[in-house]
Amino acid sequence: MLEVKNLSASIKGKAILDGLNLTVKTGEVAAIMGPNGSGKSTLSYVIAGKPDYEVTSGEVLLNGENILGLAPDVRAAKGVFLAFQYPIEIPGVATMTFLKATLNAQRRGRGQSDLTTPEFMRVVRAAAQGLKVDPEMLKRPLNVGFSGGEKKRMEILQMTLLAPLLGVLDETDSGLDIDALRIVADGVNALRGPDRSFLVITHYQRLLEHITPDVVHVMARGRIVKSGGPELALALERNGYRDFATEAA
């Protein structure tokens, strides 16, 4: 599904990713854990195509195709979804309007026709119910005035609707209480399947109690420094990141 090869990237001249290699197999849930400043969020942004970052070397292959030269919307239409650590507020755009526009834009990007309004309403209602999203929330401007938990549930709602091939979850657990965490995790687990992969980025092991990863990678200083099974996350929880800490950071 995803192959990241020798990826180096910088922002405003500061190198963040340093020859990172990573493979996520089709159907696999891979967790990336690492200390603050190790480059986890940068990796998610570079995969999604955020323009602030400069890729200085390497490739990001989605099912064999290098997506690094593609615009973010083209990557999205090919199946990349980034659940933001800090979802952006869009004043003046009703959540429902936004959802319909994105869903249809992606369908068009794949050569499909737009959903009719009744079809759209049906899928949105079903997804909202599963994530305990109040239908009233869908009338409000996107993310404006939403609580932290509401914003994260809205991210998972979008992921559910857009049904990506690769879901990248950037610290989706941050700012969530335990109930919200469970709802979000259930939403992700419901999407797991043989054709879909996830890259779950987190600082804490807590999220992985609810979304059991197939593999755990440890990231430090802009590269993957250790990989293993779910037990690696538990070891990190016990020992912290000191074994992988940066020399001087």
Add this chain to the structure above:
Amino acid sequence: MSKPMTAASAFSRTAAELAFAEQFLASPGAASSPARAAAFRRFESAGLPTRRIESWHYTDLRGALAEAAPLAAPPDEATIAAAKVRLANLPRLASTRLALINGFFVAALSDPPPAGVTLAPPVAPPTFSADDPMLALALALAPPGVAATVAPGARPSPIEVVHCFAGEGPRAVYSRLAIEVGADASATFVERFIGAGAETQRHASTAIDVAAGGALAHVAVIEDEPGLHVESEVVRLAERAALDAFSFVAGGALVRRQIFARLVGEDARIGLAGIGLLDGRRHADTTLEVVHAAPRGESREFYRHIVADEANGVFQGKVIVQPGAQKTNGAMKSQAILLSPEATMNAKPELEIFADDVVCGHGATIGALDPEQLFYLQARGLPQAEAEAMLLEAFGAEAISSVADAALAEALLALMRDWLVRRGRGRRS
């Protein structure tokens, strides 16, 4: 400032100024009307405004108006027949339509006014005015125009006044409209400008007089592409009178809209708002002067501009609180999004306060689209142009939401969407 202050003497008349004098003398009924003659004298003594005049600092009208186009002819039968077809194809924004062709009120193309409204052909120039040369010129050269009077207590259905230009080649069109709202009456007027092209010079003036307890909603829409559009509104509000005015500017190479408003009665309220959608090399200038002359007045100004390409937006808002206008409450806001490095916006809010118990504030922001918002929308699959259009529509819609009439607001939203689509296409091609 060190030069002698006789600059606007006959020795330095521009070709356009000389042409205006000839046009004034040749206009039927102009020189024999004391009011029009007085207006022309006011224009002549000031001359075409230069950038040295503070209120015209950002719009070089003297430079732009190097030549005065010949006056547009009064509509003949063929013109009226052609205009009839054009108007039939123009979707209405209000239930009653009044038509002015080249500044002349044409009863044959107008509906009868709704109950509570009377129309009078000749308007006496307003007894209230403002000291501005272009307003004076418009009053001097415009044909009589039309005055609509709303009877006290009346609540007529909305009225649209369509200013239609009909003609070929370089032409100047002058128009005058007066709206009088009687005590405790409430009315909605929409002014629409259509038919003008790059060679059209338009000078429009509207006098708005709202009596005690009356309320007027006024919307101005520039739907055509005049080379020059200078529009002056003079407003007088009596006690408890209210005006909510909105402007939609998406056309015209050089647009100057100026509003001179006086709140002469206690507890009067004025809300001025608008949106400017500027692309190409358009220049659009909104200049407001709101005078609080009585206690407990309230004023709100809220303007938003989207400026693309090499366009240039100007917002000047001056709120004057006169001595004795205690408990005045004023708030002014100008916000602009610039879409290209060559786009410019000049915002100059001003407060002149001569009373001590007032609450007045102003704010201006000028910025680009938020790259974080753009990326978020793109990451969800919206192509860049669509993502931009969505954010811009939201930005503009907030200004349009100040239009209370839902059908009108929806029509303005549709016009804005058209503009966004046109702009998106232009960029992709």
